[in-house]
Amino acid sequence: MHEAVDAWGRAPTQLLQVLRETQESLGYLPPGALERISAALGVSIARVRGVVAFYSFLYAEPQGDYRLLFSDNVTDRMRGSADRLREMSQRLWVEPGKVSEDGLVSLGRTSSVGLDDHAPGLLVNGRPVGDVDAARATLLGDLILGRVPIAEWPPELFAVADQVRRADVMLTDPIRPGEAIRAALARGEADGAGRQATLEEIKSARLLGRGGAGFTTGVKWESCSRQPVTPRVVVCNADEGEPGTFKDRLLLGRYADLVFEGMTVAAWGIGASLGFVYLRGEYRYLLDALRDTLERRRREGLLGKAICGREGFDFDVQIHVGAGSYVCGEASALVESLEGKRGIPRNRPPRLAEKGYLGLPTIVNNVESYCAAALIVLRGADEFRSRGTSRSSGTKLLSVSGDCARPGIYEYPFGVTVRQVLEDSGAAGTIAVQAGGPSGTCLGQDEFDRRIAFEDIETGGAFIVFDGSRDMFEVARHFAHFFAEESCGFCTPCRVGTSLLRNLMDKIRDGKGSQHDLNTIEELGRLLGKASHCGLGESASKPLLGTLRRFRPAYERRLGSSAVEPAFDLDGALARARRMTGRDDPGAHLGESP
Ligand SMILES: Cc1cc2nc3c(=O)[nH]c(=O)nc-3n(C[C@H](O)[C@H](O)[C@H](O)COP(=O)(O)O)c2cc1C
Ligand code: SF4
Numbered sequence: 001m002h003e004a005v006d007a008w009g010r011a012p013t014q015l016l017q018v019l020r021e022t023q024e025s026l027g028y029l030p031p032g033a034l035e036r037i038s039a040a041l042g043v044s045i046a047r048v049r050g051v052v053a054f055y056s057f058l059y060a061e062p063q064g065d066y067r068l069l070f071s072d073n074v075t076d077r078m079r080g081s082a083d084r085l086r087e088m089s090q091r092l093w094v095e096p097g098k099v100s101e102d103g104l105v106s107l108g109r110t111s112s113v114g115l116d117d118h119a120p121g122l123l124v125n126g127r128p129v130g131d132v133d134a135a136r137a138t139l140l141g142d143l144i145l146g147r148v149p150i151a152e153w154p155p156e157l158f159a160v161a162d163q164v165r166r167a168d169v170m171l172t173d174p175i176r177p178g179e180a181i182r183a184a185l186a187r188g189e190a191d192g193a194g195r196q197a198t199l200e201e202i203k204s205a206r207l208l209g210r211g212g213a214g215f216t217t218g219v220k221w222e223s224c225s226r227q228p229v230t231p232r233v234v235v236c237n238a239d240e241g242e243p244g245t246f247k248d249r250l251l252l253g254r255y256a257d258l259v260f261e262g263m264t265v266a267a268w269g270i271g272a273s274l275g276f277v278y279l280r281g282e283y284r285y286l287l288d289a290l291r292d293t294l295e296r297r298r299r300e301g302l303l304g305k306a307i308c309g310r311e312g313f314d315f316d317v318q319i320h321v322g323a324g325s326y327v328c329g330e331a332s333a334l335v336e337s338l339e340g341k342r343g344i345p346r347n348r349p350p351r352l353a354e355k356g357y358l359g360l361p362t363i364v365n366n367v368e369s370y371c372a373a374a375l376i377v378l379r380g381a382d383e384f385r386s387r388g389t390s391r392s393s394g395t396k397l398l399s400v401s402g403d404c405a406r407p408g409i410y411e412y413p414f415g416v417t418v419r420q421v422l423e424d425s426g427a428a429g430t431i432a433v434q435a436g437g438p439s440g441t442c443l444g445q446d447e448f449d450r451r452i453a454f455e456d457i458e459t460g461g462a463f464i465v466f467d468g469s470r471d472m473f474e475v476a477r478h479f480a481h482f483f484a485e486e487s488c489g490f491c492t493p494c495r496v497g498t499s500l501l502r503n504l505m506d507k508i509r510d511g512k513g514s515q516h517d518l519n520t521i522e523e524l525g526r527l528l529g530k531a532s533h534c535g536l537g538e539s540a541s542k543p544l545l546g547t548l549r550r551f552r553p554a555y556e557r558r559l560g561s562s563a564v565e566p567a568f569d570l571d572g573a574l575a576r577a578r579r580m581t582g583r584d585d586p587g588a589h590l591g592e593s594p
Contacts, residue, residue, distance in 0.1 A: 005040045012043045013358070015051055015340030019058055020281075020323055028059040047341075054342040054488075056110065057281045057324035064099045064106035066144045071121040073112040073243040074434075074478045075401045075464060081120035084137045085109070091141045105144055110324060111482055112243035113282045116401035116464070117163055117408050125150055126284045127158050158285075162250045163408030166424060168395045169379075169387065170371055171255075171411050178302050180261045180374040184268050185310055187377070198269035199225060202373055205381035206393045211237055211329075211366030212436060212460030213535075217373065220363055224353040225270040227361035232272035234263050234315075235338065235357065235364040239280045239322055239329035242437035243482065244462030247397035248367040250409050252279070252286050255371060256293040260317060262370025264302065265377045267315040270363060275317035278334050281324045290319055326486040330534050331364040333488070344490045345534035366460070368397055388414035392453040400425045402465035410463075412452065419448040421463060429467040432550070437462035438479040439539030442472075442546030473554040476547040477505040483540035494537030497528045501544060511560040518555060521548065 004021035008014035018037055023029050029052055038045040052058045070076070070085050085096060085107070094100040094107045115121025118130025127150065129140065136157070143153055164171055187201065188194040203218030224232060236259060240248040251259055263275050279287060294317055297303045307313045320338055327333050328343035335357050337343040356362020365373075372394055376384045385393040392414035398421060401407045405426025412421070422430050433443045435452070436459035443450065443457070450456050466475065484502035489495045504521055507513050525541030532538045548555060 005037070010041055011340075012041050013338070013340045015041055015043055015048065016055070016323060016337060017320055017340070019048075019052065020321055023058060027065075028062050031060075034060075043340075051340070051342055055281075055323035055325050062099065062103065064094075064104055065147075066105045066150075067123075067125050068105065068107050068140075069113070069123040070096075070107075070109045071111075071113040071115060071119070071123075072109040073116060073119070074475050075116040075244060076112075076120040077478065078402060078470070079119040081132070084120055084132050084134070087134070087137055088141060092144060104147070110282070111326060111486065112241070114240055114246045114249050114280070115160065116244050116246055116399065116462075118160060119401065123282065128160050128285055129157055130160055160249075160253075162254060163406070164250070164411075165400070165406050165408040166410040166412065168411040168413060169375060170258075170368075170395055170397070171409070174255060174258060175261065175374060175378055177257045177261065177297065177300060178308060180378040181264050181268065181302060181308050183378045184265050185308060185313075195225065195269055195271060198265060198377060201377055201381050202269065205376040205384040206391075207369065207372055207376060207384070208392065208454055209366055210368035210372065210396065210460070212242070212439075212458065214454040214458055217365060217369055220353055220365075221266060221270050223351070224272075224361045224363045227354055229359075229361055230271070231274050231360060232270050233357045233360050233362040234266045234270070234272045234275045234317075235331075235335065235362060236263055236275075236277040236317075236367055236370055237329065237331065237334060237364050238277050238283070238367050239334060240283070240367070241280060241326040241329040242439065242460055242462055244399060244401060244434065244437040244464045245460055246399045246401075247409055247461045249283060249286070250397075251367050251371055252283065252290060256290055257297070258371045258374055259367055260293065260297055260303070262372070262374035263317060264307065264315055265374055266363060266365070266370065268307075268313060270361075272363075273314050273316075274357070274360070275315055276338055276357070277317060277319045278328070278338060279319055279321050280329075281322045284321055287319060287321060294319070325488075327488045327534070327536050330536065333534070334364060335362060342488075344488055345536075347533075368461070389451070389453050389455065391455045396452060396459075397461055398452070398459070398463045399461045400463045400465070403427060403430065403467035403470070404465045414453045415451050417449050417451055418443060418457070421452070422448065422465065425465065427465045427467070430465055431468050431470065432466045432472055432475075432547075434464040434466070434475070434543070435459045435462065437464070438482055438543050439535070440542070442476075442543060442550060444550040471554060472547045472551040473505075473508070473558065476543045477509055479543040480505045480540075483536065487536060487540070491531075491533040491537065493528055493531040494533065494540065497524055497532075497537065498540050500524060501528075501541060505544070508555060508558050511558060513555075513559050515559065518548065518559075521545070 004018045008017045034048050038048045092105050099106040115130045120132045121130045184198045188197040199222050207217040208214040303316050305314045325343050328337045330345050332346035333343035352362045388394050398410045435441050480502045484498040487494045487498045525545045528541045
């Protein structure tokens with residue numbers, strides 16, 4: 001614990017990092033450690049306990065010497081993860097969610113570890129193992145039962161091959177460290193516009209955020225740069241929590257210089273001196289290499305004081321590691337988490353560009369957005385706009401997984417059709433594609449000529465393929481469980497609504513559903529879309545509504561009764577939410593649109 005406090009300092013903002021590192025050395029977080037951390041950082045013990053309870057990778061109880069965490073995305077299930085988990089559980093004498101009696105092993109599930117191209121995947125003590133077929137599972141069991149230290153396990157077990165199947169400008173021709181920063185400085189000198197020249201170039205390129213929502217990056221940066229308060233802050237969102245997305249894993253693992261280059265260019269543009277990468281806990285294994293790259297860049301004068309010799313251009317980056325919470329990918333929840341708190345999304349306004357990290361003007365962008373920004377500054381907005389469509393310029397990385405012969409990363413200019421991606425990835429007999437993960441769009445066969453572009457199909461990058469052997473009801477039911485699990489519980493419509501959706505889907509699966517339940521799913525979906533506090537709740541019903549529209553027979557053949565059997569009084573269940581939010585307008589009631 002002392003080492004963690006010494007390394008991170010005594011500021012309350014470091015609480016999550018201190019807890020995480022203390023757990024790395026003790027195996028879990030015993031009550032005494034929590035009290036000492038509370039005293040050392042000057043935060044109440046209630047807040048410390050609240051943070052531990054919020055993050056699923058923080059443990060208040062002892063864990064096994066070997067900690068197996070199975071990835072539980074739909075792609076893992078499609079490749080047999082449930083069988084592997086069952087076999088492992090029997091062989092190691094431990095139930096999922098428990099620690100074995102001898103303390104040797106703990107077995108758990110987590111929503112997705114970002115190994116969909118190597119499904120089924122899992123983490124062993126934080127290290128990734130992909131392609132876990134029966135033979136690999138047996139080998140893992142042998143190593144654990146033989147109590148072989150992880151450091152002595154065959155290194156190929158942990159090798160995650162990044163399968164780049166199609167490369168365009170971002171992945172083919174990586175820039176040399178410092179090139180884009182120097183280009184930004186030179187452009188500002190050439191036209192005398194200084195930092196503004198960088199902002200103009202990003203705006204002119206019409207770069208839209210690659211995290212999924214597609215906000216105009218140049219506008220966000222400019223708004224932040226105009227805030228009178230300093231220091232300003234650049235945050236890289238490397239939470240990559242959307243199940244089915246793994247393209248940031250590639251960028252962080254093999255293109256880290258490009259990511260940091262983009263962040264530094266952003267810092268120049270907005271006049272920031274503080275930088276953070278928020279790395280998802282599942283990617284903890286990338287941390288050491290990322291820190292080495294940062295250290296090298298400091299030695300090369302690309303971070304720290306007077307970057308590239310420019311007096312007054314001071315900027316550095318710290319990496320904070322998350323601890324297993326999907327909602328922390330939402331930009332304001334991420335900033336809360338960076339401040340060492342529970343990741344509860346903030347009320348807006350104010351926007352983060354005005355008051356973000358510790359109340360300072362802050363930009364939060366996706367990993368890929370920073371990479372694109374570096375390319376724009378180096379090669380110019382015209383070159384960038386020469387790819388893609390008029391409204392979606394540049395290229396997009398897609399994480400392709402599921403029923404296809406060639407899963408992996410595909411970089412395409414925006415505007416590529418779904419059909420083209422299916423063809424390139426060797427998909428056959430496809431009945432559906434889930435673009436953008438559970439919170440994205442379910443596409444049926446009649447939509448395969450639609451295009452990946454902000455004006456048509458928006459996606460943060462996930463592209464999950466389903467062939468005719470898949471049951472789209474089960475896919476949607478799985479996603480309903482995902483959202484109920486990941487809802488942070490802060491607002492009642494989402495907390496109650498996601499649980500109700502999950503229960504309704506289970507009821508239908510059990511053959512006890514009725515037509516009334518299908519109607520309720522649709523009503524609840526509309527309500528969640530309108531009344532939720534953040535994007536998680538807004539998206540939670542999308543996979544259900546999408547599959548209901550396109551694959552209704554998959555639901556209807558399970559209905560046990562045509563009679564109306566309400567499982568609960570939905571409007572009554574939401575009455576408390578109305579009281580809490582002080583709303584009683586028609587929009588806060590079911591079936592009454594304003
Ligand atoms: C529940 C939820 C999870 C999100 N997860 C991520 C994520 O893992 N990575 C990401 O870049 N954006 C994520 N976002 C979007 C961010 O809130 C934000 O829009 C994005 O980081 C902005 O960067 P961009 O403009 O470069 O896309 C998430 C949003 C929501 C509502
Ligand atoms: S919508 Fe869901 S995830 Fe978002 S704040 Fe409300 S409860 Fe939390």
